[in-house]
Amino acid sequence: MRIMPRPARLASRAAAVVLTMAAVAGGTVTATAAPAGVSGQHQVQAKAHTIPNFVQYNGVNVRTGPGVQYPRVDIVYRGQGFNVYFCSNGHDNRKWCLGDLWGGRTRVWIAQDYINTFRP
Template sequence: MTLKRNILLAGAVLLASGGLAQAEMMATTVNDLNVRAGPGPQYPAVGLATRGSTAVLDGCIEGSRWCRVDVNGMRGWVYADYLQVDRGGSQVIVEQHRDEIGVPVVTYESTASVVPVDPQPAPGDELLGPVGAVETITPPETVRTYIDTNPGQTVQLGGDVVVGAEVPADVTFQSIPDYEYRYTRINDRPVLVDPGTRRIVYVYQ
Protein backbone atom coordinates (compact mmCIF):
# COMPACT_ATOMS: atom_id res chain seq x y z
CA MET A 1 0.00 0.00 0.00
CA THR A 2 2.82 2.39 0.93
CA LEU A 3 4.70 1.53 -2.28
CA LYS A 4 1.57 2.20 -4.35
CA ARG A 5 1.01 5.52 -2.58
CA ASN A 6 4.61 6.60 -3.22
CA ILE A 7 4.30 5.71 -6.91
CA LEU A 8 1.11 7.79 -7.17
CA LEU A 9 2.78 10.73 -5.46
CA ALA A 10 5.78 10.49 -7.75
CA GLY A 11 3.47 10.47 -10.74
CA ALA A 12 1.64 13.54 -9.45
CA VAL A 13 4.91 15.41 -9.01
CA LEU A 14 6.02 14.42 -12.51
CA LEU A 15 2.75 15.64 -14.01
CA ALA A 16 2.96 18.90 -12.10
CA SER A 17 6.53 19.58 -13.18
CA GLY A 18 5.63 18.73 -16.77
CA GLY A 19 2.80 21.24 -16.64
CA LEU A 20 5.13 23.93 -15.35
CA ALA A 21 7.65 23.22 -18.06
CA GLN A 22 4.98 23.68 -20.73
CA ALA A 23 3.41 26.78 -19.16
CA GLU A 24 3.33 29.71 -21.56
CA MET A 25 2.58 33.35 -20.86
CA MET A 26 -0.56 34.18 -22.80
CA ALA A 27 -1.53 37.72 -23.75
CA THR A 28 -4.31 39.43 -25.69
CA THR A 29 -3.88 42.29 -28.16
CA VAL A 30 -5.60 45.48 -27.02
CA ASN A 31 -6.09 46.87 -30.54
CA ASP A 32 -5.22 46.10 -34.14
CA LEU A 33 -1.45 46.35 -34.44
CA ASN A 34 1.41 45.58 -36.77
CA VAL A 35 3.65 42.64 -35.89
CA ARG A 36 7.18 43.64 -36.92
CA ALA A 37 10.21 41.62 -37.98
CA GLY A 38 12.36 43.33 -35.33
CA PRO A 39 12.01 45.48 -32.20
CA GLY A 40 11.52 48.88 -33.84
CA PRO A 41 9.27 50.81 -36.24
CA GLN A 42 12.06 50.71 -38.86
CA TYR A 43 11.55 46.95 -39.27
CA PRO A 44 8.96 45.75 -41.82
CA ALA A 45 5.59 44.48 -40.66
CA VAL A 46 5.15 40.73 -41.04
CA GLY A 47 1.39 41.03 -40.65
CA LEU A 48 -1.50 42.54 -38.71
CA ALA A 49 -2.78 41.15 -35.41
CA THR A 50 -6.41 42.09 -34.96
CA ARG A 51 -7.85 43.33 -31.68
CA GLY A 52 -8.52 40.53 -29.20
CA SER A 53 -6.07 38.07 -30.74
CA THR A 54 -4.45 35.57 -28.37
CA ALA A 55 -0.65 35.72 -28.36
CA VAL A 56 2.10 33.65 -26.74
CA LEU A 57 4.41 36.17 -25.06
CA ASP A 58 8.05 35.04 -25.17
CA GLY A 59 9.28 38.09 -23.28
CA CYS A 60 10.33 41.73 -23.64
CA ILE A 61 13.69 43.45 -24.15
CA GLU A 62 15.04 44.87 -20.91
CA GLY A 63 14.66 48.67 -20.81
CA SER A 64 12.46 48.63 -23.92
CA ARG A 65 8.75 48.35 -24.65
CA TRP A 66 9.27 45.84 -27.47
CA CYS A 67 8.14 42.25 -26.85
CA ARG A 68 8.40 39.07 -28.91
CA VAL A 69 5.18 37.16 -29.53
CA ASP A 70 3.61 34.37 -31.52
CA VAL A 71 0.18 35.52 -32.70
CA ASN A 72 -2.16 34.30 -35.46
CA GLY A 73 0.59 32.17 -36.97
CA MET A 74 3.07 35.07 -37.01
CA ARG A 75 6.22 35.47 -34.93
CA GLY A 76 7.48 38.99 -34.38
CA TRP A 77 7.67 42.08 -32.20
CA VAL A 78 5.01 44.41 -30.77
CA TYR A 79 4.75 47.11 -28.09
CA ALA A 80 4.13 45.99 -24.51
CA ASP A 81 1.56 48.83 -24.33
CA TYR A 82 -0.61 46.90 -26.80
CA LEU A 83 -0.69 43.62 -24.86
CA GLN A 84 -2.72 42.65 -21.82
CA VAL A 85 -2.58 39.56 -19.60
CA ASP A 86 -4.82 38.10 -16.93
CA ARG A 87 -3.68 38.91 -13.39
CA GLY A 88 -5.93 37.62 -10.66
CA GLY A 89 -8.99 37.73 -12.88
CA SER A 90 -8.32 41.25 -14.17
CA GLN A 91 -6.80 42.24 -17.50
CA VAL A 92 -3.69 44.42 -17.08
CA ILE A 93 -1.41 46.08 -19.64
CA VAL A 94 1.95 44.28 -19.88
CA GLU A 95 4.06 47.47 -19.98
CA GLN A 96 2.49 48.80 -16.77
CA HIS A 97 2.83 45.54 -14.80
CA ARG A 98 5.75 43.65 -16.37
CA ASP A 99 7.66 43.24 -13.09
CA GLU A 100 4.60 42.10 -11.15
CA ILE A 101 3.57 39.49 -13.72
CA GLY A 102 7.14 38.28 -14.25
CA VAL A 103 7.59 38.91 -17.96
CA PRO A 104 10.78 37.12 -19.16
CA VAL A 105 13.64 39.17 -20.62
CA VAL A 106 14.60 38.39 -24.21
CA THR A 107 17.31 39.80 -26.48
CA TYR A 108 17.45 40.56 -30.17
CA GLU A 109 20.42 39.84 -32.40
CA SER A 110 20.35 41.82 -35.63
CA THR A 111 21.47 40.35 -38.94
CA ALA A 112 23.69 41.96 -41.55
CA SER A 113 20.67 42.62 -43.79
CA VAL A 114 18.97 44.83 -41.19
CA VAL A 115 20.71 47.69 -39.47
CA PRO A 116 18.49 48.67 -36.52
CA VAL A 117 18.25 52.11 -35.06
CA ASP A 118 17.51 52.49 -31.36
CA PRO A 119 15.25 49.49 -30.52
CA GLN A 120 12.99 51.83 -28.56
CA PRO A 121 11.80 54.83 -30.59
CA ALA A 122 12.83 58.21 -29.23
CA PRO A 123 10.20 60.61 -27.87
CA GLY A 124 8.64 62.54 -30.73
CA ASP A 125 9.20 59.67 -33.17
CA GLU A 126 6.16 57.65 -32.13
CA LEU A 127 2.56 57.81 -30.97
CA LEU A 128 3.32 58.78 -27.41
CA GLY A 129 1.57 57.43 -24.34
CA PRO A 130 0.23 53.95 -23.68
CA VAL A 131 -2.75 52.70 -25.62
CA GLY A 132 -5.93 53.37 -23.69
CA ALA A 133 -9.47 52.11 -23.90
CA VAL A 134 -11.74 54.17 -26.13
CA GLU A 135 -15.37 53.85 -27.13
CA THR A 136 -15.85 52.05 -30.43
CA ILE A 137 -17.38 54.37 -33.02
CA THR A 138 -18.71 54.12 -36.56
CA PRO A 139 -18.45 57.56 -38.15
CA PRO A 140 -21.18 58.64 -40.59
CA GLU A 141 -20.36 58.73 -44.29
CA THR A 142 -20.63 62.53 -44.25
CA VAL A 143 -17.45 62.62 -42.14
CA ARG A 144 -15.47 60.70 -44.77
CA THR A 145 -16.87 63.00 -47.46
CA TYR A 146 -15.70 66.03 -45.51
CA ILE A 147 -12.22 64.51 -45.02
CA ASP A 148 -11.92 63.68 -48.73
CA THR A 149 -12.80 67.25 -49.70
CA ASN A 150 -10.55 68.75 -46.99
CA PRO A 151 -7.51 66.44 -47.00
CA GLY A 152 -5.11 68.66 -45.02
CA GLN A 153 -1.42 67.95 -44.48
CA THR A 154 -0.11 64.63 -43.22
CA VAL A 155 2.00 64.29 -40.06
CA GLN A 156 4.85 61.78 -40.12
CA LEU A 157 5.17 59.77 -36.90
CA GLY A 158 6.87 56.51 -35.98
CA GLY A 159 4.98 53.69 -34.35
CA ASP A 160 1.71 52.01 -35.25
CA VAL A 161 -1.36 54.11 -36.04
CA VAL A 162 -3.95 52.23 -33.97
CA VAL A 163 -7.17 52.98 -32.15
CA GLY A 164 -6.46 54.09 -28.58
CA ALA A 165 -2.98 55.49 -29.25
CA GLU A 166 -2.35 58.97 -27.84
CA VAL A 167 -1.36 61.63 -30.38
CA PRO A 168 1.57 63.93 -29.45
CA ALA A 169 0.67 67.37 -28.11
CA ASP A 170 2.27 69.24 -31.01
CA VAL A 171 -0.09 67.67 -33.59
CA THR A 172 -3.03 69.92 -34.49
CA PHE A 173 -6.52 68.67 -35.33
CA GLN A 174 -9.14 69.90 -37.80
CA SER A 175 -12.72 70.44 -36.70
CA ILE A 176 -15.52 68.63 -38.53
CA PRO A 177 -18.85 70.48 -38.82
CA ASP A 178 -21.49 69.16 -36.43
CA TYR A 179 -19.26 66.34 -35.17
CA GLU A 180 -17.69 65.81 -31.75
CA TYR A 181 -14.43 64.27 -32.94
CA ARG A 182 -11.54 65.97 -34.73
CA TYR A 183 -9.56 64.88 -37.75
CA THR A 184 -5.88 64.67 -38.72
CA ARG A 185 -3.71 62.67 -41.12
CA ILE A 186 -0.91 60.54 -39.66
CA ASN A 187 1.47 58.89 -42.15
CA ASP A 188 -1.09 59.76 -44.86
CA ARG A 189 -3.85 57.86 -43.04
CA PRO A 190 -6.95 59.83 -41.98
CA VAL A 191 -7.76 59.35 -38.29
CA LEU A 192 -10.44 60.66 -35.96
CA VAL A 193 -9.32 61.85 -32.54
CA ASP A 194 -11.07 62.63 -29.26
CA PRO A 195 -9.89 66.21 -28.59
CA GLY A 196 -10.25 65.75 -24.83
CA THR A 197 -7.98 62.71 -24.48
CA ARG A 198 -6.03 63.09 -27.76
CA ARG A 199 -6.58 59.39 -28.38
CA ILE A 200 -7.34 57.96 -31.80
CA VAL A 201 -10.91 56.67 -31.95
CA TYR A 202 -11.06 55.63 -35.60
CA VAL A 203 -8.54 54.87 -38.37
CA TYR A 204 -9.61 55.02 -42.01
CA GLN A 205 -8.10 52.24 -44.14
Protein backbone atom coordinates (compact mmCIF):
# COMPACT_ATOMS: atom_id res chain seq x y z
CA MET A 1 0.00 0.00 0.00
CA ARG A 2 1.37 3.39 -1.02
CA ILE A 3 0.86 6.21 1.46
CA MET A 4 0.53 9.65 -0.09
CA PRO A 5 2.07 12.68 1.63
CA ARG A 6 -0.46 14.73 3.63
CA PRO A 7 -0.78 17.63 1.13
CA ALA A 8 -1.46 15.19 -1.71
CA ARG A 9 -4.10 13.35 0.38
CA LEU A 10 -5.86 16.62 1.18
CA ALA A 11 -5.79 17.72 -2.47
CA SER A 12 -7.11 14.33 -3.51
CA ARG A 13 -9.99 14.55 -1.01
CA ALA A 14 -10.80 18.10 -2.09
CA ALA A 15 -10.91 17.01 -5.73
CA ALA A 16 -13.21 14.10 -4.82
CA VAL A 17 -15.58 16.48 -3.01
CA VAL A 18 -15.66 18.87 -5.98
CA LEU A 19 -16.31 16.02 -8.41
CA THR A 20 -19.03 14.59 -6.19
CA MET A 21 -20.74 17.97 -5.91
CA ALA A 22 -20.51 18.46 -9.66
CA ALA A 23 -21.89 14.99 -10.30
CA VAL A 24 -24.85 15.74 -8.03
CA ALA A 25 -25.43 18.92 -10.01
CA GLY A 26 -25.86 16.68 -13.04
CA GLY A 27 -23.13 17.79 -15.36
CA THR A 28 -20.07 16.34 -16.94
CA VAL A 29 -17.04 17.75 -15.21
CA THR A 30 -13.44 18.02 -16.25
CA ALA A 31 -11.14 18.81 -13.34
CA THR A 32 -7.45 19.53 -13.49
CA ALA A 33 -5.39 19.28 -10.33
CA ALA A 34 -1.74 19.42 -9.41
CA PRO A 35 -1.50 18.43 -5.72
CA ALA A 36 1.53 19.58 -3.77
CA GLY A 37 4.35 17.12 -4.06
CA VAL A 38 2.93 15.45 -7.17
CA SER A 39 4.29 16.37 -10.57
CA GLY A 40 2.02 16.65 -13.59
CA GLN A 41 -1.69 17.19 -13.85
CA HIS A 42 -4.53 14.72 -13.67
CA GLN A 43 -7.75 15.03 -15.63
CA VAL A 44 -10.89 13.30 -14.42
CA GLN A 45 -14.38 13.26 -15.89
CA ALA A 46 -17.46 12.41 -13.84
CA LYS A 47 -21.01 12.07 -15.12
CA ALA A 48 -23.96 12.01 -12.77
CA HIS A 49 -26.12 8.92 -13.06
CA THR A 50 -29.85 8.89 -12.46
CA ILE A 51 -32.30 6.15 -11.55
CA PRO A 52 -35.66 6.17 -13.37
CA ASN A 53 -38.61 6.36 -10.97
CA PHE A 54 -42.32 6.94 -11.39
CA VAL A 55 -44.81 8.95 -9.37
CA GLN A 56 -47.22 6.51 -7.70
CA TYR A 57 -50.09 8.86 -6.78
CA ASN A 58 -52.08 11.77 -8.20
CA GLY A 59 -51.54 15.34 -7.00
CA VAL A 60 -47.97 14.95 -5.70
CA ASN A 61 -46.21 18.22 -4.85
CA VAL A 62 -42.90 19.04 -6.49
CA ARG A 63 -40.69 21.35 -4.42
CA THR A 64 -37.56 23.49 -4.71
CA GLY A 65 -35.92 21.81 -1.70
CA PRO A 66 -36.05 18.72 0.51
CA GLY A 67 -39.00 19.52 2.78
CA VAL A 68 -42.52 20.92 3.00
CA GLN A 69 -41.10 24.30 4.05
CA TYR A 70 -39.79 24.77 0.47
CA PRO A 71 -42.09 26.30 -2.15
CA ARG A 72 -44.20 24.03 -4.34
CA VAL A 73 -43.34 24.60 -8.01
CA ASP A 74 -45.53 21.96 -9.63
CA ILE A 75 -48.01 19.14 -9.07
CA VAL A 76 -47.50 15.79 -10.81
CA TYR A 77 -49.68 12.76 -11.37
CA ARG A 78 -49.45 8.98 -11.27
CA GLY A 79 -47.13 7.58 -13.94
CA GLN A 80 -45.00 10.73 -14.34
CA GLY A 81 -41.36 9.78 -14.92
CA PHE A 82 -38.76 11.17 -12.54
CA ASN A 83 -34.99 10.61 -12.88
CA VAL A 84 -33.54 10.53 -9.36
CA TYR A 85 -29.99 11.76 -8.66
CA PHE A 86 -30.01 11.01 -4.94
CA CYS A 87 -32.24 11.00 -1.86
CA SER A 88 -31.54 12.54 1.54
CA ASN A 89 -33.27 13.30 4.81
CA GLY A 90 -35.21 16.54 4.86
CA HIS A 91 -35.78 18.86 7.81
CA ASP A 92 -39.21 17.27 8.28
CA ASN A 93 -37.76 13.80 9.04
CA ARG A 94 -38.82 12.43 5.65
CA LYS A 95 -36.64 11.25 2.80
CA TRP A 96 -36.66 13.51 -0.27
CA CYS A 97 -35.26 12.82 -3.73
CA LEU A 98 -33.64 15.29 -6.11
CA GLY A 99 -34.27 14.69 -9.78
CA ASP A 100 -35.62 15.73 -13.15
CA LEU A 101 -39.21 15.29 -14.30
CA TRP A 102 -39.50 13.64 -17.71
CA GLY A 103 -40.39 16.42 -20.15
CA GLY A 104 -40.64 18.96 -17.34
CA ARG A 105 -38.81 20.74 -14.58
CA THR A 106 -35.28 19.81 -13.61
CA ARG A 107 -33.47 19.74 -10.25
CA VAL A 108 -36.66 19.44 -8.19
CA TRP A 109 -37.52 17.49 -5.05
CA ILE A 110 -40.25 14.89 -4.43
CA ALA A 111 -40.86 13.00 -1.18
CA GLN A 112 -39.59 9.44 -1.56
CA ASP A 113 -42.91 8.08 -0.23
CA TYR A 114 -44.56 9.03 -3.54
CA ILE A 115 -42.13 7.52 -6.06
CA ASN A 116 -40.96 4.04 -6.95
CA THR A 117 -38.88 2.35 -9.63
CA PHE A 118 -41.97 0.45 -10.81
CA ARG A 119 -44.32 2.03 -13.33
CA PRO A 120 -47.85 2.13 -11.81
